[in-house]
Amino acid sequence: MRAAVLYEPKTPLVVEDLDLLPPRANEVLVRLASAGVCRSDHHFMAGHAPFPTPVVLGHEGAAIVEELGPSVSNLKVGDPVILSFVPNCGFCHFCTIGRPYLCDVGSVARGGLMDGTTRLRKGDMEIYQFAKLGCFGQYAVVPESACIKLPQGFPLDQAALMGCSVPTGVGAVINTAQVEAGSTVAVVGCGGVGLNIIQGARLVNAGKIIAVDISDGALKMAERFGATDGVNSSKEDPVARVRELTGGLGADYTFESFGSATTAKVAYEAARKAGTVTIVGLAPVGESVSIDLTTLTRMEKIVRGCYYGSARPHVDFPKLTRLVQEGKLDLAILKQRSYGLDQVNEAYEDLENGLPGRGVIVYE
Numbered sequence: 051m052r053a054a055v056l057y058e059p060k061t062p063l064v065v066e067d068l069d070l071l072p073p074r075a076n077e078v079l080v081r082l083a084s085a086g087v088c089r090s091d092h093h094f095m096a097g098h099a100p101f102p103t104p105v106v107l108g109h110e111g112a113a114i115v116e117e118l119g120p121s122v123s124n125l126k127v128g129d130p131v132i133l134s135f136v137p138n139c140g141f142c143h144f145c146t147i148g149r150p151y152l153c154d155v156g157s158v159a160r161g162g163l164m165d166g167t168t169r170l171r172k173g174d175m176e177i178y179q180f181a182k183l184g185c186f187g188q189y190a191v192v193p194e195s196a197c198i199k200l201p202q203g204f205p206l207d208q209a210a211l212m213g214c215s216v217p218t219g220v221g222a223v224i225n226t227a228q229v230e231a232g233s234t235v236a237v238v239g240c241g242g243v244g245l246n247i248i249q250g251a252r253l254v255n256a257g258k259i260i261a262v263d264i265s266d267g268a269l270k271m272a273e274r275f276g277a278t279d280g281v282n283s284s285k286e287d288p289v290a291r292v293r294e295l296t297g298g299l300g301a302d303y304t305f306e307s308f309g310s311a312t313t314a315k316v317a318y319e320a321a322r323k324a325g326t327v328t329i330v331g332l333a334p335v336g337e338s339v340s341i342d343l344t345t346l347t348r349m350e351k352i353v354r355g356c357y358y359g360s361a362r363p364h365v366d367f368p369k370l371t372r373l374v375q376e377g378k379l380d381l382a383i384l385k386q387r388s389y390g391l392d393q394v395n396e397a398y399e400d401l402e403n404g405l406p407g408r409g410v411i412v413y414e
């Protein structure tokens with residue numbers, strides 16, 4: 051099988067042949083259909099966060115089940131599936147309290163599957179699997195709990211987006227922040243994830259939806275997803291403009307979806323008194339932000355993190371899939387570009403250059 055391997059941060063991915071060991075208990079072999087070009091993989095390529103190497107990255111994927119390992123009971127060969135980047139164990143504290151996206155086993159970034167070992171080899175060399183998946187490869191052996199069945203006929207070239215950007219962005223609105231109809235919303239960073247926050251806000255009938263980005267292309271795209279106003283923060287003060295657009299109050303809900311101290315600060319300051327600030331972007335490891343504590347106290351702001359849209363994949367992904375089928379969430383416009391696996395480095399250059407919407411690696 052062909053896969054894109056990261057040997058060291060700040061070096062291009064190497065697309066090459068790898069061997070794949072058969073699935074063990076509670077694992078399945080899948081053939082990838084599509085894999086999204088998400089910034090979270092880019093953090094590891096850029097060295098913003100450590101991860102064991104060599105590794106096959108790619109955590110936003112859709113696939114077809116090809117072979118079942120022992121004890122797999124919920125899937126059959128030929129099932130189309132969305133891949134969850136936090137396969138959950140079902141037994142830890144967080145799985146048990148209904149927060150499987152925080153699973154103690156599934157959310158640990160150590161490069162192996164649930165038992166800590168990897169099924170990818172190059173000769174004798176072990177190759178790690180990012181997020182217990184490794185979607186930048188033609189095939190992968192993944193945990194059964196990472197597979198959420200898709201209805202037959204769902205467009206597989208777009209289905210990868212259901213594995214990260216859609217549940218993260220829409221989930222941030224519905225599950226994490228719980229935005230009410232009519233509320234004002236500001237979204238700082240309108241790429242793959244931010245556009246889904248915007249369409250999530252539209253879905254729940256938010257009032258004003260203010261898109262903030264440094265790229266006019268991203269702002270134009272944001273408008274297509276339901277943004278009522280656009281603010282180019284490289285040309286005007288985004289905090290002052292959000293206040294102006296919200297009658298001097300600041301937004302009821304703000305979201306950070308780029309991943310930096312600067313954008314987190316904008317999201318914090320653009321929220322109104324008693325407003326909720328949801329941090330969705332992943333900043334480089336070790337980066338912190340300072341806020342004036344008196345504003346936190348006296349303005350009663352609420353700051354919260356959001357991992358994977360606080361989604362319970364086996365419950366929420368089928369719901370989101372139905373919303374796509376009913377035309378209430380868009381994937382077709384979100385997927386702006388298709389690439390072959392051999393073009394994965396080009397795909398990430400396009401992400402770095404801020405091309406609007408999401409790129410997707412589509413497998414043959």
Ligand SMILES: NC(=O)c1ccc[n+]([C@@H]2O[C@H](COP(=O)([O-])OP(=O)(O)OC[C@H]3O[C@@H](n4cnc5c(N)ncnc54)[C@H](O)[C@@H]3O)[C@@H](O)[C@H]2O)c1
Nearest residue numbers: 089090239240241242243263264268308309331332357358
């Ligand atoms: N919390 C989670 O579970 C989760 C899941 C997926 C992605 N993420 C993170 O979310 C972030 C966004 O991912 P993505 O794939 O949408 O990235 P992306 O590259 O597609 O989009 C980022 C957007 O931010 C804009 N931007 C850059 N600098 C900015 C600035 N100073 N002010 C305003 N906008 C700015 C870019 O122009 C771009 O439109 C990343 O940090 C990613 O790792 C988190």
Ligand SMILES: [Zn+2]
Nearest residue numbers: 088090110214
């Ligand atoms: Zn992602």
Ligand SMILES: [Zn+2]
Nearest residue numbers: 139142145153
């Ligand atoms: Zn668990």
